[in-house]
Amino acid sequence: MQALFLSSLLLAAAPNSTYTNSTPPSFHPDPSCIFIESWNNTFFCAASSFLSFPGIPVLASTNLRDWDTISHALHRSEQLPALANVTSQTGGIWAATLRFHHDTIYISTTLVFDERNHNDSSRWENVIFSTRNPQDSSSWSEPLHFSYDGYNPSLFWDDNGQTYVVGAHAWAIREGIDIFPIDLATGCGPHIYRKYGYYYLLAAGGGTFLGHMASIARSCSLLRPCESNPANPILANTNTTEYFQAVGHADLFQDKVGNRWSIALAMRVLLETGVAPMSCEAVLYPVTWKRGNGPFWRSGCIEIKSFSYPRRKQRRRAFYGTQKKCFSHESTSVSQCVCAFSLSKNTNSDNTTQITLVLMYYYTGTVTS
Ligand SMILES: *[C@@H]1O[C@H](CO)[C@@H](O)[C@H](O)[C@H]1NC(C)=O
Numbered sequence: 371m372q373a374l375f376l377s378s379l380l381l382a383a384a385p386n387s388t389y390t391n392s393t394p395p396s397f398h399p400d401p402s403c404i405f406i407e408s409w410n411n412t413f414f415c416a417a418s419s420f421l422s423f424p425g426i427p428v429l430a431s432t433n434l435r436d437w438d439t440i441s442h443a444l445h446r447s448e449q450l451p452a453l454a455n456v457t458s459q460t461g462g463i464w465a466a467t468l469r470f471h472h473d474t475i476y477i478s479t480t481l482v483f484d485e486r487n488h489n490d491s492s493r494w495e496n497v498i499f500s501t502r503n504p505q506d507s508s509s510w511s512e513p514l515h516f517s518y519d520g521y522n523p524s525l526f527w528d529d530n531g532q533t534y535v536v537g538a539h540a541w542a543i544r545e546g547i548d549i550f551p552i553d554l555a556t557g558c559g560p561h562i563y564r565k566y567g568y569y570y571l572l573a574a575g576g577g578t579f580l581g582h583m584a585s586i587a588r589s590c591s592l593l594r595p596c597e598s599n600p601a602n603p604i605l606a607n608t609n610t611t612e613y614f615q616a617v618g619h620a621d622l623f624q625d626k627v628g629n630r631w632s633i634a635l636a637m638r639v640l641l642e643t644g645v646a647p648m649s650c651e652a653v654l655y656p657v658t659w660k661r662g663n664g665p666f667w668r669s670g671c672i673e674i675k676s677f678s679y680p681r682r683k684q685r686r687r688a689f690y691g692t693q694k695k696c697f698s699h700e701s702t703s704v705s706q707c708v709c710a711f712s713l714s715k716n717t718n719s720d721n722t723t724q725i726t727l728v729l730m731y732y733y734t735g736t737v738t739s
């Protein structure tokens with residue numbers, strides 16, 4: 371087991387603590403988590419369950435280390451009878467995404483008939499489950515079906531209360547990420563976050579194996595095109611020999627004291643053979659996201675470079691920086707890391723701005739200090 375050392379980390383329940391990735395342990399692909407302060411300060415996560423039944427495990431924790439599987443959102447065969455007809459090992463429930471709104475937990479997900487052609491609209495059955503009592507499997511609703519030729523659906527509520535679905539359109543039909551309003555009473559992938567006046571879109575890409583990554587884009591207006599982060603991917607372990615590979619499909623959430631966290635899919639891949647004996651797991655990373663900055667994944671951050679804020683016409687590009695690289699760590703006690711890069715932008719008291727390029731290391735070695 372690998373301990374993750376978090377020097378500047380304050381776990382909500384245990385300051386200066388350490389935790390072990392993967393977490394929650396074992397098979398939890400495409401993890402998605404939320405924190406609900408008003409529900410006993412509890413973190414809830416969900417994961418893809420493919421052909422398994424009961425499906426869509428829902429886990430709870432109050433410290434991000436100890437997890438219980440508290441229910442299954444899909445536990446009555448009548449909820450999705452067509453699941454029994456899926457024959458592909460990689461079909462079934464993909465990317466169950468948890469969100470909380472008005473005292474209700476929602477899970478949006480896709481039942482995928484992976485044996486059908488990629489250009490066949492009937493390949494994707496998109497649904498939303500909800501509950502007000504996630505401790506009880508029987509409280510999970512019947513699915514609300516909505517029509518979408520794609521996958522990775524994620525719910526988002528704008529400040530005016532309108533509900534939107536963000537999803538990844540089936541690439542063989544039309545490539546793209548879509549956003550559209552939905553009525554949760556009638557049903558008439560990627561996740562979207564509203565922060566500091568911008569809307570941020572966090573999306574998985576690069577396939578689901580060694581090229582897997584997470585990238586981010588932003589827009590001032592929900593229905594306008596996004597400005598992609600030139601430094602994308604913000605989370606990737608591609609082309610490295612790191613312990614956790616295929617890191618991507620990330621979600622973001624915040625704890626009670628304001629720490630931001632990311633949960634992502636990862637695999638422990640034996641690179642010589644391409645075999646991942648543990649299959650898909652979940653890994654947790656601390657993240658910082660300050661006003662004027664994009665979110666960045668943090669832990670043992672090392673500042674490697676800083677430079678002046680560029681002229682106005684270069685700003686758009688400079689906002690996120692341009693460099694991405696992954697370093698391996700030489701320390702004898704820390705052998706593995708997940709790396710990501712980002713820029714932080716600070717406005718000084720004299721109104722000059724400084725941008726700092728930050729390299730993020732996520733140690734998975736056995737550090738004990
Ligand atoms: C919070 O915890 C108390 C005590 O365990 C329990 O009775 C209550 O139902 C919990 N509330 C929620 C919203 O989970």
Ligand SMILES: *[C@@H]1O[C@H](CO)[C@@H](O)[C@H](O)[C@H]1NC(C)=O
Pocket residue numbers: 451452453455
């Ligand atoms: C499952 O497949 C069978 C055979 O093709 C079909 O008759 C049945 O309607 C399908 N069930 C569902 C729920 O799609």
Ligand SMILES: *[C@@H]1O[C@H](CO)[C@@H](O)[C@H](O)[C@H]1NC(C)=O
Pocket residue numbers: 487488489490
């Ligand atoms: C859909 O995909 C299948 C298999 O790749 C292909 O044979 C077929 O021509 C495609 N149909 C359309 C309308 O593109």
Ligand SMILES: *[C@@H]1O[C@H](CO)[C@@H](O)[C@H](O)[C@H]1NC(C)=O
Pocket residue numbers: 606608609
């Ligand atoms: C990984 O390496 C390949 C081949 O050099 C390159 O095309 C690709 O862009 C690299 N991917 C990343 C995320 O650096």
Ligand SMILES: *[C@@H]1O[C@H](CO)[C@@H](O)[C@H](O)[C@H]1NC(C)=O
Pocket residue numbers: 719720721
């Ligand atoms: C910085 O900018 C703000 C807003 O434009 C202005 O009010 C303030 O006086 C400026 N401060 C300095 C030191 O120039």
